[in-house]
Amino acid sequence: MRTPLIVALLLATPLVAACTENAPAGGGDAGDARTVSVTSTDDGCDVSTAEAPSGTLTFDVTNAGSQVTEFYLLGEDGLRIVAEVENVGPQLSRQLVVNAPAGSYFTACKPGMKGDGIRADFTVTESADEPSVSADDQELVDAALTNYSAYVQDQSDQLVAKTREFVDLYEAGKDDEARALYPEARTHWERIETVAESFGDLDPRTDAREADLEPGQKWTGWHRIEKDLWPQLAEDYTPLTPKQRAFYADDLMKNITTLDNRVQGLDYTVDQIANGSRGLLEEVAAGKVTGEEEYWSHTDLWDFQANVDGARVGFEGLEPIVEQKDPALAKTLTARFADLQTLLDAQKTDTGFTFYDQLGQDEIKDLANAVNALSEPLSRLTAAVLS
Amino acid sequence: MTRGLPAGEIGPTEGSVNLPPDDTGEAIGLPAGGLTITFGFGPTLFRDDDGRDRFGLADRQPQALRTLPHFPADVLDPAKSYGDLCVQACADDPQVAVHAIRNLARIGFGTVAVRWSQLGFGRTSTTSTAQSTPRNLFGFKDGTSNIKSEETKDVEEHVWVAPGADAKADWLAGGSYLVARRFNMNIEIWDRQTLGDQEDFIGRTKDTGAPLSGGTEFTEPDFSMPGSNGPVIAKDAHVRLVHPDFNHGARMLRRGYNFVDGSNAIGGLDAGLFFIAYVCDPDTHFIPIQNAMAKSDALMEYLKVTGSALFAVPSGIKPGEYVGQSLFA
Structure with a gap:
């Protein structure tokens, strides 16, 4: 009961160049x-x-x-x-x-x-507000579904190949090479992360972070190996033995192979693609822009870029449909994907991206602002596609 | 202070101009505002981190008074967690509550020190049937089925520690355990979820708070009612996972608040729900429920626990007694 210690809520909100737009699409007066x-x-x-x-x-x-x-x-x-x-x-x-x-x-x-x-x-x-629909709506949908399915399969193929290469290097103790390949291999995972996450059992075994573990749950997957390859931040860390390395390497490979098998022949719907696109940006907002995903390696920006890649591919596949149903939304999304990409491009280096711990606070803030700017309109994509 | 009187013997402006006032003054002219002050004892009052008896009280440490275990999604900030003692001050006017904490801390300097504090507003649960259910920062009614003070039998069974419940800690009989958890909400991401999804995550409608199985706010949820894709109240809906039906009947008396501590480094609200629950035994009435929630609750995607503490709250006292007399005497 009653209020304790309230906050004096002085919400000074310097929304940097907060642009607003977005007229509601079509329809008009809901008489x-x-x-x-x-x-x-x-x-x-x-x-x-x-x-x-x-x-x-x-x-x-x-x-x-x-x-x-x-x-x-x-x-x-x-x-x-x-x-x-x-x-x-x-x-x-x-x-x-x-x-x-x-x-x-x-x-x-x-x-x-x-x-x-x-x-x-x-x-x-018939009325003056006749919505514009085109006879080839279904063709657009079919094309979007086919293309997305092909994209997921292609990424999955590359994921299998790169993961194989990665675990071989890791098992062989070629740590420098394994470290270099780690973010590259993960790129293919992160591009289709929302598909992988739809398999509730695979995601925790493959992509769990140490803090996410349940009592009694064995920590396996990418981040277990990440910690072993970048133990600098770990306290009192005991490196894994070759036998343990082999276990975690095989386990990861096995799970990635299972994912690949399950992805074959998966069918999608347009709302799944749109939700997946939104979901990938949520992954960015929740873990990558904060530097929590790759706590040991600081390779968060690789994941960031990969999530954005996957989200953009999802959106671009649906774009012809959105163009018809809500052209203003399509325009905004295109522009904001480009704005975010400009910021990511600025962090590209010869070997990939700036490590997260090397980013300035201003740069992180700019990235976070661009993620918000994109995520808000992106959260309306599914409804637009289904309208 | 709970009677609206100054914190010290002299008063905020009545004393010598050469001395700092013994009451800090921000409550001048304000009524007591229903101020209540609740005290609790943490596990480290009894034993330090190495298990050593600190004040000769170790043999009276209640069995369940231990540092809470790590739960999935716990990202605890030690500067917002744990503690030897706790003080919860509640009042109708936040200025009165602040006044209480500020003056108690001042009186205590030299004997105690402040480890952390948390401001809250807009209670997140009703504790009486006379109150309407408030909303949390997800925008949903929260605490619909909280134990109400009128439910005396449930209060007895689920909130107060029964005499004889813990042989070593009979001083706690008639008291309770206070579980404090700082749930940070990922506000910006939550706000981008569709209304339908938000309601599915909670298992209730956003407007009236009725369970998705139908009826009005206080209709009991029907967890077996079939829906379009599995039960109409989803398997991972919050209302299902924390419901007494799935937790051996355990209920809690929640007395938590919303908080907004400004914004974080990337412009997101540092905001959420400061969960406070009173239970008779955290081992049966909190830990299993928090584990079930952390493991399966759809809401966890939008939550991160950044603070955590457990305290044993002694029973109330009679005129002439002091707080915790049953423990220290």
Whole structure:
């Protein structure tokens, strides 16, 4: 109860050159005609209107039933999901916003998530706010998915090759060469880090940092070896024996091989790619720009660049779609990726990048600001692609 | 001070012009503001880091009063952790709480020294049914199912140390353990998560605080209710992992606060939740829950623990007694 020792919150906020932009895309006035209320019950689906003008439609879905429900807007064929909202609990409401061109649709509530749902016809009529959709939307999506899949596989291939080379050097005690290759091999991991992380078991075995360990968890993977190669900062450190080296090297190689096997034939969705792009920038913000990821080697900027590479590839694959749905967002993202890259380029050296502990506080701050500037609009990418 | 009187015998402006005032003065004209002061004893009051008895109290050290173990995501700053003694001052007006800490520290110089302190604001849990649930800096209601003072049976069972619970430390009977954890929130990254994801991480809606299994804020979560992809309250949802149903029924009396200590070196808010919980036994009512959370909770992606401490809080005292009399007498 009650307030202890409050902070005198003098938030002087010198937002360096804080530019704002971003007009909301399309749609415009969410007039009442475009707001549809839906009440889902255990055996009914009450939709307030069966017709709405084209543009940005808002479905306010309320669950008056006793089990979790879902609501769908389906295409004319009754199969294609135009938009959906899942996991609406009893007595809860959820909003579904969808950019819908004129045409015939179905609405469907799916209480208990079973069957085809309780369906009704729904018509979207022509209006001045007709969203611009192109017939080759699906082609753009297909191209994005194919390209991304190829990118992940290619990175995974290179990861396997470089990791093999790295663990061989490490096992052979060629530490200088192993140290030089460490950040290069990890580059291929970091570019597809969000895919690797989607395998909940592999990530902790491969990329855990010492501070992340659970009680009783054995520390393995990249960073275990990193510490052994750069023990200068470690207190009372006992170097690993050749036998131990072989164990950690084999273990890493085994896990990377497993990752590679699992990546083969993985299918993606556009929202996974967009979320992955956002996720990679979050990795940068959480661990790389702070110098926490590569605590022993200080090779954080290699990882930083690799995360940005992966995020940019994800975005660029989706860019033709974003160009159509939200051109202002596409423009902003392109510009901010470039701004961040300019800062990274300034840290490039003959052998890679400046080590994190050699960066000035101003340089770190500039990088962090650029990460924030990019991450904010990037957090709207998924919604833009799905709109 | 809890009666609104000056900290010293003379007063902030009543004394000699040649002497520093014995009350620092910033609470002149302010009411007591419901000031409460809670004292606790840390493990190092009993034994130093090498296990040596410091003040002849080692044989009375409660069994559970040990330095908390390392948990995943702990990145502890020793300058914000541990301690021999603790003082929690709470008041309706922060100036009153500051006044209490400042004057107590001043009185204590020479005998005690301040190791660390933490300012907080906007309580993060209700401790009475008369209060509405406040929000933490993630923007969610926090402490919906906190133990309320009206739930006397639960307070008895989960908060107070029962007589005979610890043979060596019967002085602690009727007291409690105070667990303090400084949870830094990664505010900027959190703010970029979609509303749907934020709600999935917590397991409750952001507006009313209702569990995702439906109802209103105080509806019990239905953890088995099926959803579109697995249970509607996800396996890694915060509300599931810390719920008594999955922790042998353990509940806590939380009395924590939000904090913002300015910004860090890269312009991020140095902010989060200063978690304070009172429990009858940290070995059953805190450590397993913190481990479950650190291991599986979706929220951990946005949290880092930077401070940690455990104290034993002796029971209240009668007129004429002093704080901790049961321990020192």
